[in-house]
Amino acid sequence: MLLDSVQSAFLLLFSFDPELLEIVGVSLKVSFGATLIASFVGIPAGFIVAYSVFPGKRFLLTCLNTLLALPTVVIGLFVYSFISRRGIFGSFDLLYTQKAIIIGQVILIVPVIMTLTIAAVNRIDSRYRVTALTLGANRFQMALVIMKEARYGIFAAVIAAYGRVIAEVGISMMLGGNARGFTRTMTTAMALEYDKGEFVLAVALGITLMTFAFGINMLFHFFQGKTGSDAL
Amino acid sequence: MLYKLERLQRVYGDRIVLDIDFLEIAPNAIYTLIGPNGAGKTSLLKILAFLDKPSSGDLSFSGQPVRFGEKHLHTLRRRVVMLDQTPILFTGTVWKNVEFGLRIRKVPAVQRKRRVEKMLELVGMEKFRDFDSRGLSGGEVKRVALARALVLRPDVLLCDEPTANVDGENQESILHSLEQINREEKTSIIFSTHYLSQGQRLADHTLLLQHGSLSDLAGENIFRVALMPQKDDKTLCRLTEQISLLLPAERVSSCNDSAKLHIDPKLIVLDPDDKDLTHGNYLYGQIMDLAQDRGGIRIGMDAGVRLALTLSVEEYDRRQPVLGQRKLIFIPYDGVVCTSADFF
Numbered sequence: 071m072l073l074d075s076v077q078s079a080f081l082l083l084f085s086f087d088p089e090l091l092e093i094v095g096v097s098l099k100v101s102f103g104a105t106l107i108a109s110f111v112g113i114p115a116g117f118i119v120a121y122s123v124f125p126g127k128r129f130l131l132t133c134l135n136t137l138l139a140l141p142t143v144v145i146g147l148f149v150y151s152f153i154s155r156r157g158i159f160g161s162f163d164l165l166y167t168q169k170a171i172i173i174g175q176v177i178l179i180v181p182v183i184m185t186l187t188i189a190a191v192n193r194i195d196s197r198y199r200v201t202a203l204t205l206g207a208n209r210f211q212m213a214l215v216i217m218k219e220a221r222y223g224i225f226a227a228v229i230a231a232y233g234r235v236i237a238e239v240g241i242s243m244m245l246g247g248n249a250r251g252f253t254r255t256m257t258t259a260m261a262l263e264y265d266k267g268e269f270v271l272a273v274a275l276g277i278t279l280m281t282f283a284f285g286i287n288m289l290f291h292f293f294q295g296k297t298g299s300d301a302l
Numbered sequence: 303m304l305y306k307l308e309r310l311q312r313v314y315g316d317r318i319v320l321d322i323d324f325l326e327i328a329p330n331a332i333y334t335l336i337g338p339n340g341a342g343k344t345s346l347l348k349i350l351a352f353l354d355k356p357s358s359g360d361l362s363f364s365g366q367p368v369r370f371g372e373k374h375l376h377t378l379r380r381r382v383v384m385l386d387q388t389p390i391l392f393t394g395t396v397w398k399n400v401e402f403g404l405r406i407r408k409v410p411a412v413q414r415k416r417r418v419e420k421m422l423e424l425v426g427m428e429k430f431r432d433f434d435s436r437g438l439s440g441g442e443v444k445r446v447a448l449a450r451a452l453v454l455r456p457d458v459l460l461c462d463e464p465t466a467n468v469d470g471e472n473q474e475s476i477l478h479s480l481e482q483i484n485r486e487e488k489t490s491i492i493f494s495t496h497y498l499s500q501g502q503r504l505a506d507h508t509l510l511l512q513h514g515s516l517s518d519l520a521g522e523n524i525f526r527v528a529l530m531p532q533k534d535d536k537t538l539c540r541l542t543e544q545i546s547l548l549l550p551a552e553r554v555s556s557c558n559d560s561a562k563l564h565i566d567p568k569l570i571v572l573d574p575d576d577k578d579l580t581h582g583n584y585l586y587g588q589i590m591d592l593a594q595d596r597g598g599i600r601i602g603m604d605a606g607v608r609l610a611l612t613l614s615v616e617e618y619d620r621r622q623p624v625l626g627q628r629k630l631i632f633i634p635y636d637g638v639v640c641t642s643a644d645f646f
Contacts (some may be wrong), residue, residue, distance in 0.1 A: 197390040204351055205403040206380040206454065209372070219393060 079274035090271065094278055097255040100168050100246075101236040104175035109228050112180045116187025116227075117213060121199075131188070137181035142174075142240030149174045149245055166247035171255070174241035179231035186230060190223025191216060226293040233286040237279065303365065304329040304458065304490055305350060310359030312345050312514075320345045320356070320514045327492065329457075332484050332504055335494040337511035338641050343494040344387070346511065347460045350492065351384035364457075380407070383454055387462040389447030391435035396427060396446050399435055403454045421453040424482065426475050441472030448476060452483050459483070461493035477504060512566055512639055522610045523565040527640070529554055539563055539640065545606035547583045547633065554640040561640050569637030570611035572601065573621055573629050582634035585609075589627050605631065 082090060119130065151157055153164040153173070164170045198219050202212040217224065239257035246253030248262055256275045263272035305327040312320035320342040327333060327350075335343050348354035349361065352368065352375045361368045363378060383403075391399050400421060404414045422428040425445040430438070438446065444464065451459060464480070465473040481504060483489050493504075510517040527539040527547075535551045541563070554561065577584070587605030594600075599618040603609045611631065613621065623629065 195390055197386060197388075198392070200353055200384075201386065201390055201392075204353060204379060204382075204384045205406070205450065206376075206383075207406050208376055211406050215392060 075269040075273045076277075078270040079277055082270060082274045083277065087274075090274055090278070092251055093254050093256055093259045093275065096168070096251075096253065097236060097257070100171045100175065100242070100255065101232060103168075104172045104179065104235050105228060105232045107172065108176045108179045108183050108231055111176070112183030112231070113187050113217075113224055113227075115180075116184040117191055117217065119184065120188045120191040121213070121216075131185075134181045134185050134188075138185060140178070140181070142178060142238045143244065145174050145177050146241045146244030149177065149241070153245070165245065166249060166253060168246065168253055170245035171242050171253060174245045175235040175238065178238065178241060179234055182231045182234055183227050186227030187220075187224055190220040190227060193223060194220050222293045226290050229286055229290045229293065233283060233290070236282060236286070303327065304363065306360075306362045308360045310349070310356045310361060312342075312349065312354070313357040318514055320349070322346070322359070322514075322516055325509070325516060327490070328507075329490050330484075330488045331490060331506040332480070333490075333492040333507045333509060334505035335492060335509045335511060337494075338639055341511040342514040343511055344462050345514075347384060347462050347492065347494060350458070351382050351460050352378045353384060380454075381456055382458040382460065383451040383456040384460040385444075385447055385451050385462065385464060387466055388440075389443055391438070391443055391446060391450075394435060395431070396422070396433050396435055396438070397431045399446055400450045400453055402450060407454070417453050418449075421449040424452070425449045425479050441468045444468055445472060445475060445479075448479055452479070452487075452489075455487055456489060458490045458492065461491065463494050465495065480504065510564075512564070517564075517566055517568070522608075523567055525563045525565075525607060527561055527563045529557060529561055529640075541607050545585070547638065549638060549640065550635060553635060553638065557640050564639045564641070565609065565633055566637040566639070567600070567609075567611045569634055570609065571632040571634070572611060572613060572617075572623060574632040577630070579632060579634075582632050582637070585631050585633065586628060587631055589623050589625055589629060592623065592625060603629075603631065 119127065149170065150165070153159050153162065153170055155165070164173070194216055198215055199212055202215040207215065237257065239255075239261055242248070242253070242255045242258045243261065246255065246258065248254050248258040254262075256279050260272045260275045260279075263269065263275075303326045305325070307322050307325040309324075310320065310322045311318060335346065337343050345354065349356055355370045363382075368374070368378065392402060397418060400418045401414055404417060409417070418431075419428070422431055425448050427442065427445050427449060430442065430446070435443075435446065448461075448464070459480075461480070464476050468476065480491055480493065484491050525541045527541055530538040530540065531551065532538050532548065536548050537551050537554045538546050538548055539554065539561070540546045547563070574584075585605045587603035587609060589601055590604050590608075591602040592599060593602075598615065599613045601611050601613060601623060603611065609631070613623075
């Protein structure tokens with residue numbers, strides 16, 4: 071049965087089935103949106119945390135590390151309580167929209183981007199900071215220097231975050247509602263097809279997702295390798 | 303005065319790494335800062351570069367007290383540049399590195415080009431302008447870092463061991479650049495070094511740091527010695543055929559057979575009350591000269607070798623040393639620093 075499904079899945083993939091393309095398109099769109107917003111928040115925040123000394127920093131880092139393991143259904147439930155009709159933001163009609171998925175996914179990956187940015191910045195030789203300062207850089211210019219030196223590590227953080235959101239199912243299902251052609255993503259579609267006992271589309275989506283995951287990992291390792299070779 | 307330091311201390315945990323009672327540094331001059339590893343040279347340079355804050359004491363720059371607020375420090379840092387002992391270049395080409403400080407100062411492109419070209423020429427790196435900074439040797443990195451600092455035409459250039467770990471050719475190039483920039487641009491230069499000869503060749507003034515404190519008589523009380531290990535973990539340091547000091551082996555462990563010894567003039571005790579101290583050496587010497595010296599009295603003695611020591615005024619009043627008198631002196635182990643012969 072599996073072999074039949076895989077064979078049919080490949081046929082589906084190479085026939086560029088419109089439904090499949092639509093699902094892949096929605097997945098890419100929401101994941102990209104969430105990663106972009108989370109990067110704008112997570113990279114500067116990670117940088118500030120890495121370079122600041124304040125009471126409770128260690129506690130914050132512990133919290134961020136804990137949030138890395140936060141189950142997607144918990145975030146789904148949390149966001150749901152705010153955007154459902156009776157929630158504080160109910161009037162915005164966000165529930166079961168792509169925006170809702172993006173909100174949930176941003177919450178999911180901001181800690182990922184922050185912690186990996188902190189790690190990337192902390193790996194940078196402290197002499198870069200001192201050199202920038204002694205050459206007359208202000209705090210912002212010094213931050214740009216560090217960002218430039220840590221860029222591969224930061225890219226790796228963004229790619230890791232993208233990999234996390236494109237493969238998650240809990241948030242997309244709970245906040246998106248798996249509405250066909252609208253909020254149906256690769257993972258929610260696979261779950262649905264599995265429930266229906268229709269394996270062909272599920273396997274085709276699985277292959278597509280694995281291909282993306284592989285590509286993302288290749289990119290991640292490329293940037294990780296760059297970071298490593300820079301450190302030598 | 304360019305810098306004035308008063309009762310300045312830098313403390314890390316419970317360790318005092320810098321303890322300077324008083325120091326004035328004149329503008330437009332070259333100063334060399336010598337002292338063994340851990341003497342506090344880098345800590346002092348970082349404070350002078352406004353990259354570190356003293357734990358206590360006063361620091362003034364160009365006659366103005368230094369306030370350690372970020373905004374004020376940023377203004378001061380634009381006049382003072384420090385060159386690290388092992389400088390690091392930013393990712394990018396040699397040109398981009400040298401241009402960095404000018405870019406952030408928003409110097410117009412035409413001026414930037416002219417100044418960077420001139421500076422790369424000064425340090426002999428003009429052929430490397432488009433090279434990736436990561437492909438340079440240690441000496442080349444130092445030269446580019448020097449150009450990156452000098453292109454800013456700072457009032458003060460602070461160099462932490464600029465010739466350490468650099469081959470002869472690069473050393474000469476660096477020293478030549480320092481001399482030239484001081485002569486032509488009137489840039490004040492303070493550089494630390496392990497080599498007294500190098501310091502004396504270039505510098506107008508020499509500062510000797512030991513255990514975080516300045517020793518007034520840099521160049522004095524320095525002796526080339528032969529080391530002879532003895533029993534009981536002691537080493538005999540022979541200053542002359544007749545004069546030797548016995549030191550614990552651990553105080554000379556970093557030296558080879560031929561070493562240099564520096565005796566801190568402040569720690570030599572004249573006519574000690576206790577004649578049975580075990581943590582040092584006793585010598586007899588004749589008082590050859592007496593002079594007033596910055597709130598104390600400097601005494602020159604002939605103890606088989608020429609020795610200088612300083613007494614506080616109170617101590618001088620109590621001891622009443624007289625020219626020609628023969629006196630016992632005590633040199634504590636703590637007052638002796640032994641280094642490899644190529645050090646001073």
